[in-house]
Amino acid sequence: LEKTKVTIAVGGKNLFYYLPLTIAEQQGYFKDEGLDVSIVDFAGGSRALQAVVGGSADVVSGAFEHTINMQLKGQPMRAFVLQGAAPQVVLGVNPKTMPNYKSVADLKGKKIGVTAPGSSTNVVANYVLAKAGLKPSDVSFVGVGAGNGAVAAMRAGQIDAISNLDPVITLLLRSGDLKIISDTRKLDEAERVFGGPMPAGCLYAPQPFLDKHPNTAQALANAIVRADKWIQQAGGGDVIKVVPESYLLGDRAVYIDGFMAAKQAMSPDGSFPAKGPQTALRALASIDPKLEANKVDLNAIYTNEFVKKANAKYPKG
Amino acid sequence: MWNLIKPRRATLRLWQLGLLVLLFVFWHAMTKPGVIPPFMFDNDQQAAFFFGEPIKIFARIWDWFVTDADIYRHLWITLAETVLAFAIGAAGGLAGGLWLALSPMASAILEPYIKALNAMPRIILAPIFAVWFGLGIGSKVALGVTLVFFIVFFNVYQGVREVSPVILANARMLGASQRQLLRHVYLPSATSWVFSSLHTSVGLAFVGAVVGEYLGSSAGVGYLILQAEGSFDINTVMAGILVLTAFALALDALVGRIERRLMRWQPQADGGGKL
Amino acid sequence: MWNLIKPRRATLRLWQLGLLVLLFVFWHAMTKPGVIPPFMFDNDQQAAFFFGEPIKIFARIWDWFVTDADIYRHLWITLAETVLAFAIGAAGGLAGGLWLALSPMASAILEPYIKALNAMPRIILAPIFAVWFGLGIGSKVALGVTLVFFIVFFNVYQGVREVSPVILANARMLGASQRQLLRHVYLPSATSWVFSSLHTSVGLAFVGAVVGEYLGSSAGVGYLILQAEGSFDINTVMAGILVLTAFALALDALVGRIERRLMRWQPQADGGGKL
Amino acid sequence: MTAPAIELQGVACTFVDKHNPAQRYTAVSQVDLTVGAGEFVSVVGPTGCGKSTLLNVAAGLLEPSEGSVRIFGEALQGLNRRAGYMFQAESLMPWRTALANVMAGLQFRGVAESDARAQAGDWLRRVGLGAFGDRYPHQMSGGMRKRASLAQTLVLDPDIILMDEPFSALDIQTRQLMENEVLALWQGKKKAVLFITHDLDEAIAMSDRVVVLSAGPASRPIGEFTIDIERPRDVAEVKTTPRFLELHAAIWDELRGEVLKGYQQQLQKA
Amino acid sequence: MTAPAIELQGVACTFVDKHNPAQRYTAVSQVDLTVGAGEFVSVVGPTGCGKSTLLNVAAGLLEPSEGSVRIFGEALQGLNRRAGYMFQAESLMPWRTALANVMAGLQFRGVAESDARAQAGDWLRRVGLGAFGDRYPHQMSGGMRKRASLAQTLVLDPDIILMDEPFSALDIQTRQLMENEVLALWQGKKKAVLFITHDLDEAIAMSDRVVVLSAGPASRPIGEFTIDIERPRDVAEVKTTPRFLELHAAIWDELRGEVLKGYQQQLQKA
């Protein structure tokens, strides 16, 4: 190993989106590879990414499509192991303010809460709206974050619909404050919404890091792949034994609910689907019309090399 | 030569402008890939990634104000939030500071509570504000108020207690009621304390508004900044900050103007106005 | 009866304590599902969701300090950040304020820049701090410093300019050098200005440290709060805030102690110490 | 007989250092002092003996540690609302011009603006500051500030006038003008005046009675001289009468010993 | 002949209101005033005429609008480092005790702590405050503060002593003690003294020369009286000599007219 001490930056460590990272940490998979990993948690994925660009962390655990952004900014990053096979975004309406909701077209002129304007929750909402013939400018998007604020906004009726992640979704569902329109935690639905497989949480790092520390990257990939496989075999009961107590929302049942819903959106073996990058690019372009899609070199943003070796080494996790 | 350009009243604006230009040239040189070899980062694009490039920033501002002319709505909201937060926070701080400074027992009892509130990390409480004040302009104003209030409060509180005992006794002997003391002695005497805190507050009112928008909103400059951050468009972020800064300076100048008018009675620093 | 319990020196602590108890009882009554019918929310669990329940919060604090004893590491980090931010920011603000107050030209040139910096939303700049100061303690201290610095700065700046012209002239005639004026006239005269700003700053230093941790860290009370927020564990969030508040009050008491020692020379508010 | 305007009985004032309660200083003790309605009483005494302290007590600004204070027969509680007090220290509000300072008391009493302005302008002229109404205190000389304070106190026409060295910063001639001004006011309206001065001539020329205080600490009245020179007096002329010189010599004797005693005391103590 | 200690030539001071530059006030103009080395000069004049202004000019605290200032033959630039200045207003540092205030100048000059303390203690005793060294200014009476200021200025042993009504807040006896103290110092070390007072007796008793200023605005010296009473003098005794009375009458005549003129002027103007 070139480097045993690795800092991983993540924005929202306790999201299901990044569950494999926590599993790998808790199960000691990183240690098994001889790594000394420290995980730094940020208030949001873009901050985590900035920390890596700035050099204060080595690897990001973040959203796949950010590697495209980074390439356009001249900061080549490469994803090398996948955690989530779908973004796990759920779009739903507020039964309180829209008790008579029938179709997506009803959302015209309404307020939709997203985690942050321009984020993948925004993308999902855009796509769903587009299918019903609505433009993004037909609604107004409110950034509500992925925490208390989002729940509060829904319950207080300040937004009419929400596009958000777990655990917000599970919480809202259980208290009856949400009616789901589109659930990309289901793989098939995700493919329908995005028009193809949409890679989600993954580990990526600046190209020079991978060039200089291929073995360290391999070790990281190994650990995550093992975690991915462990999750596929795990039940709710197993997971709550492994994750830290503080993840459990004070109510194990809620967490298990969330986990069961998210499980099928987890990557089974950490490898990137071939069409994934294209889907991601399209999603980005839908948000930012100025994005120069033709300039992107999709082959430079990810690699399945490490995952292949990892799968070879740990075929059963 | 140095005597000619030495800072003095006449060349003051020139110096300020010069410094501004210098700053932007420096910024440009440091961030434009290829102008100078990178030394802080190991990739010559990284400086631009974190700090933006002045030329692109100005282009962005130009777009906002002229080409697309689409910032006015956002700017208007943010300014309204700021001014409201500033006004409410300052008025509240003034009233609270006066009250507690003048009733020693109330102040003794409440002091720890106020200090505790001041030490509260407001960001974390943002969701509660959203519940109470909605996601509109209210919650941003509330956030700004919590910043401005304490700054004004502590200064007024101290300022009132620094009133010269002789002047106070004299005014009381002249028959001033508690209310008149407030209006004619405590307030004028604490004016410079109040304005000192107002200068700090102007900045923080903007911070409150922007951060509030940043935490959850559907319009405002903070919203634009948040949106740009999501797509790593640092130039837009910086453009937003610059625009707000300009307005903060304008608001501060207004405060300074009022201050100069109210503080006429003070001896001038330079020994008192000889010819 | 009222005369017996009326607030005065002897019953002061009692009143404070009473208020504290009252506050917690009110909090408990409002949030404990089923104690009183919900009126703000339409579900009696929701108050607890946003505000936590005092009893659970105390249980949490007990766990932290006694049962699990696992908070000390985090607390230590946060306190170190706070104290550093406070010390550096206050020292910087003091030095900067003194310097600018005493060199009118430098102040005229730099004033708009300082005001502009004060108006900058610091959260947005957090990533830049991370670049410069790393993800450890450094970037949190930096964030705290940017809050503390300006508050102290503006007050010192104003305080120094409020020095009595006669006392200043007298000291100069007595032969004080610029340096001695600083030490023996400007500083003592501005003491109450400095302390007024320090009281505000104590709180903001904590805010800076917590928000810094909240924005990205791997330890500290802010980190605990971030973790808890992510899992909607409002009790832990509130417990974190309460613990920090207690420490903020302790630090403030320390500042107050130093203040009282340094301000001995001031006439007491109540007419000057008659028996 | 009507009750006296001011009546101090067994008054003592002890100052305690809050930070060091063991350190106490008894400025005055066992002071009995009466100022009848319409009487003009001067107090003289060595510097630092406690004259201002007594005035503060009479004004209700300082509660005595012992003893009682009665104003027109009523026990004084809080501020003495019937008195006007001209302080020894500078007490003008720096944020008001000379005119506005003189107007202040009238405004506080709710006198109409124009009326207040007229009265204040009149008083400013009487103290020789008619042309300086728009000056802020920091733009005035020491003597001008004192005169403005005088006008500020007298414009309110209080029943009791307390004055603490009002004329010490004025030149002799102006001083006489002001003295005559005060005497005229006193005579016209029969105020009670308690007057502190270091100028024996002034004390004798103006008063009905001169009280001499002993050197501190624990200063108390050690001599009272009734000034039996007939009124009306002109302060300049009266100074040459034989009775004046006699009284002057008597008071001076009393005082001189006190001052030297105080001076010696401190030399020994330190 | 050595150069005079202070030489004002054609000095004028005009004050301008910064917020209203049209409003100007010329306090003094065309003032020529010389204080020889070792000379004791008193300045008298109606209140508000510009005496303090002149002292400020001599101290280098105020730059004259016109004219030149020379100190021991050299043009004055900035502060007058050879002068000690006792201000008319209260100028003690409130955060220092009496003793620490008196020590301040010595500390600024780098005198060793123990030495400074001894000298300051000595001077405090000389002004009658030996027992009050640990008092803060707000705990002292008006006269005590003045005396502390006096000690603060004199302990530095400056070549030029500027004093602005130093004794006006003191009782007569203490005043004489202080006057003798200053005279002794002056005689022993032959200082140049520029002294402002409203007490003609004091001016004559102490000085070599008395300068009378005219009423403001644009005040200037209108009379100079050389006091040819021989030294050493005792300030109490000298007041009864015939020459003294003669001089007193002469100066008094000069002054009285000025004051009345000033008083009339303001009455007309306002």
Ligand SMILES: Nc1ncnc2c1ncn2[C@@H]1O[C@H](COP(=O)(O)OP(=O)(O)OP(=O)(O)O)[C@@H](O)[C@H]1O
């Ligand atoms: N707040 C205080 N704390 C302690 N001592 C005090 C305080 N105020 C006054 N004194 C002391 O009380 C004594 C009397 O003071 P006071 O001001 O009454 O004197 P005074 O007679 O007015 O003297 P002067 O003629 O100099 O004005 C002084 O020795 C003074 O030091």
Ligand SMILES: Nc1ncnc2c1ncn2[C@@H]1O[C@H](COP(=O)(O)OP(=O)(O)OP(=O)(O)O)[C@@H](O)[C@H]1O
């Ligand atoms: N800063 C200023 N602005 C305007 N006018 C001023 C200023 N300072 C002094 N003056 C005016 O200059 C004149 C002279 O003032 P100065 O203090 O020298 O008088 P003085 O002779 O010392 O009087 P006193 O005997 O009352 O102390 C006064 O009329 C005063 O109003």
Ligand SMILES: [Mg+2]
């Ligand atoms: Mg007194």
Ligand SMILES: [Mg+2]
């Ligand atoms: Mg003067």
